[in-house]
Amino acid sequence: MNEVTPAIVLGGTGYVAGELLRLIAGHPQLEVAAILSDSQPGAPVAGAFAHLRSTYPDLKFSDLDAIEALIRNSPRCALFSAAPHGVAAAIIDRLLTASAAARTRVHCVDISADFRYSNAAAYEAVYKHPHGAPARIHEFICAVPEHLQKSPTPHVAHPGCFATATLLASVPLLALGLTDTRLFVTGITGSTGSGRKPVEGTHHPHRHSDLYSYGALSHRHVPEIIACAKLATGVEPELNFVPHSGPFARGIHVTVQASLKKSIGTPQALDALKSYYKDCPFVHVSDTAPRVKDVATSNYANLSAVTNGNSIAVMSVVDNLNKGAAGGAIQWMNRLLGFAETAGLTAPAPGWT
Numbered sequence: 604m605n606e607v608t609p610a611i612v613l614g615g616t617g618y619v620a621g622e623l624l625r626l627i628a629g630h631p632q633l634e635v636a637a638i639l640s641d642s643q644p645g646a647p648v649a650g651a652f653a654h655l656r657s658t659y660p661d662l663k664f665s666d667l668d669a670i671e672a673l674i675r676n677s678p679r680c681a682l683f684s685a686a687p688h689g690v691a692a693a694i695i696d697r698l699l700t701a702s703a704a705a706r707t708r709v710h711c712v713d714i715s716a717d718f719r720y721s722n723a724a725a726y727e728a729v730y731k732h733p734h735g736a737p738a739r740i741h742e743f744i745c746a747v748p749e750h751l752q753k754s755p756t757p758h759v760a761h762p763g764c765f766a767t768a769t770l771l772a773s774v775p776l777l778a779l780g781l782t783d784t785r786l787f788v789t790g791i792t793g794s795t796g797s798g799r800k801p802v803e804g805t806h807h808p809h810r811h812s813d814l815y816s817y818g819a820l821s822h823r824h825v826p827e828i829i830a831c832a833k834l835a836t837g838v839e840p841e842l843n844f845v846p847h848s849g850p851f852a853r854g855i856h857v858t859v860q861a862s863l864k865k866s867i868g869t870p871q872a873l874d875a876l877k878s879y880y881k882d883c884p885f886v887h888v889s890d891t892a893p894r895v896k897d898v899a900t901s902n903y904a905n906l907s908a909v910t911n912g913n914s915i916a917v918m919s920v921v922d923n924l925n926k927g928a929a930g931g932a933i934q935w936m937n938r939l940l941g942f943a944e945t946a947g948l949t950a951p952a953p954g955w956t
């Protein structure tokens with residue numbers, strides 16, 4: 604199918620929205636129709652994203668009324684939401700309601716946390732505010748694309764960046780019954796993981812040449828990761844997660860450790876991972892430890908593993924803004940729209956950034 608589908612991006616001047624614009628520019632079957640900005644509708648997109656100036660010389664940010672009109676008038680649309688959690692659900696609800704009234708077809712992938720839970724109470728317990736569109740929750744499923752072949756719902760919730768790296772490493776262990784269900788996870792994220800607005804923990808002098816943990820054993824994304832692991836494997840793991848802020852802008856490195864049920868050597872563990880992901884074009888399993896720079900800015904994920912008799916450690920690297928957000932969302936959208944899963948997503952990492 605060579606028809607181009609209009610893509611609408613929510614999330615304005617944010618990092619993930621910018622990454623969506625960058626990736627959609629290289630997609631053969633999607634074309635950016637509009638991008639919503641709450642703070643600067645009418646302003647040139649290149650003002651917020653100078654690196655996209657030559658790609659979008661004339662594109663301006665839109666307001667929500669203009670986006671709603673576009674949704675009403677486009678027979679088919681790809682809606683990507685990179686708005687903040689707590690905001691995304693109500694906007695998406697308004698746009699899907701407009702689409703239904705106008706009998707147009709919209710598929711949405713939400714990159715925020717708003718549709719990652721299967722009920723509003725679970726969301727509200729973690730995020731401490733009412734869900735913005737509880738009646739829509741059943742229209743979304745939350746999964747890493749590698750772990751759910753076909754979405755049973757018209758829309759998808761992206762599980763997030765730490766979740767993607769953690770689940771890619773953990774799900775094969777649980778699905779293949781290699782380990783017990785107690786997982787010990789250490790994750791290190793680049794500073795773009797915290798979004799565009801500077802705060803103390805992401806300020807360059809604070810973060811440069813340093814490494815520190817935050818939210819140890821209490822990170823709010825843990826219940827989301829557990830739910831995705833259960834959906835993928837039928838097993839509910841215990842997840843002991845210690846995230847860290849790393850001194851780099853892009854990428855995530857996660858190490859998952861667990862006790863093996865039966866002793867296996869490193870070659871067997873690697874074979875098991877390779878076999879599990881053999882049909883997944885974006886996941887590579889290698890014998891050597893993966894590096895963040897091997898995947899940074901790409902939609903690829905690299906994994907490796909070692910065992911020592913009783914324990915296994917699986918290392919996993921992804922780019923937080925691409926595979927962990929915009930790229931993973933496009934991968935899902937490709938499936939929802941019947942495109943090749945890899946469309947627009949195969950550019951490799953530069954290797955040295």
Ligand SMILES: NC(=O)c1ccc[n+]([C@@H]2O[C@H](COP(=O)([O-])OP(=O)(O)OC[C@H]3O[C@@H](n4cnc5c(N)ncnc54)[C@H](OP(=O)(O)O)[C@@H]3O)[C@@H](O)[C@H]2O)c1
Nearest residue numbers: 615616617618619640641642687688715796798799923928
């Ligand atoms: N950064 C990552 O690595 C990452 C990875 C996975 C998932 N996510 C999720 O993706 C979403 C975006 O993350 P981000 O890092 O791009 O955040 P960000 O850089 O802070 O950008 C969020 C953008 O949302 C827009 N916004 C703020 N309030 C709004 C409102 N009331 N209505 C509509 N838009 C509003 C703002 O742009 P305007 O002022 O122009 O509207 C803001 O720049 C978040 O939900 C985040 O949790 C991020």
